[in-house]
Amino acid sequence: MDLTVILVIIAIGSLGAAVVYGTSRWEASTRKLRARLEAGALPVAPAIVDFRELKGLPVPVQRYFRTVLKEGQPMVSGVLMRHRGTFNMGETADRWKPFSSDQQVITRRPGFHWDGKIAITPGFPARVYDAYIGGEGILHAALLGLFTVADLRGTHEIAEGELMRFFAEAAWYPTALLPSQGVRWEPVDERSAQATLFDGTAAPTLLFRFNDAGVIETVHAEARGRTLRNQVVPTPWQGHFWNYRERKGMRVPLNSEGAWLLPEGAKPYxxxxxxxxTYNFAG
Structure with a gap:
């Protein structure tokens, strides 16, 4: 057999073995992190939605809750969701790559674990997870699940950035935005309101804007940690949500986009x- 063919076969075999081993290691790490996430879950109280707690909230916030929730429905305690979409790998020029992911969320104490698989090139997937577990923020990325390209955790900046993600994505689990769940709302105008979520020493504040239908259209942060060359740079950020549908008695968005708001304009990523x-409920 030609030597070149032999070398190609060896290379393909080695790559296949690396993919299998990397997947096994990554899945083991995911199981450990999700076990930590579940172990930190606290009882959700109250167990049902009570619109009496809407008294005194900004008008667009009251309208939002009455639009997406029903009086007396159970409070969300956990969520498991799956996504498909595209991720922009370029820091300057756009390089959109397809991804698939699943995400587990615990609403009290706030926490989540997002596990993504990005198809950088055929046969060379990148595995990425974002997490906020027990007050710790984690961002880890590895080629094939083996070769680390980013590993950020343990700092206040990372924790606040990941809690901010949980907070912004609460449009998917809207009972977590009620005042009883640790959220303080402040009026801005007839179409927007500012909210702060308190968890330990982290207390991110976001601006929520509502559309004509009364649902969340955008969520804006004056500064969220953007990872550039393994460093975290505070950068204005915006999340956009649309395509609302009813799921388990709640109206939630099925489509979303995240973008950094740079001086030259918005950069979706x-x-x-x-x-x-799939939802779990209190009680």
Whole structure:
């Protein structure tokens, strides 16, 4: 057999073995992190939605809750969702790559674990997880699940950035935005309101804008940690939500986009669609 063919066969075999081993290691790490996430879950109280707690909230916030929730329905305690979409890998020029992911969320104590697989090139997937578990923020990325390209955790900046993600994405689990769940709302105008979520020493504040239908259209942060060359740079950020549908008695968006708001304009980096969403409820 030609030597070149032999070398190609060896290379393909080695790559296949690396993919299998990397997947196994990554899945083991995912199981450990999700076990930590579940172990930190606290009882959700109250167990049902009570619109009496809407008294005194800004008008667009009251309208939002009455639009997406029903009086007396159970409070969300956990969520498991799956996404498909595209992720922009370029820091300057756009390089959109397809991804698939699943995400587990615990609403009290706030926490989540997002596990994504990005098809950088055929046969060379990048595995990425974002997490906020027990007050710790984690961002880890590895080629084939083996070769680390980013590993950020343990700092206040990372924790606040990941809690901010949980907070912004609460449009998918809207009972977590009620005042009883640790959220303080402040009026801005007839179409927007500012909210702060308190968890330990982290307390991110976001601006929520509502559309004519009364649902969340955008969520804006004056500064969220953007990872550039393994460093975290505070950068204005915006999340956009649309395609609202009813799921388990709640109206939630199935499409979303995340973008950094740079001096030269918005730079979207994440566009996703929820393909499946499953809820756990209090009680």
């Amino acid at each position: 994440w566009r996703g669609h929820i393909t499946n969403i």
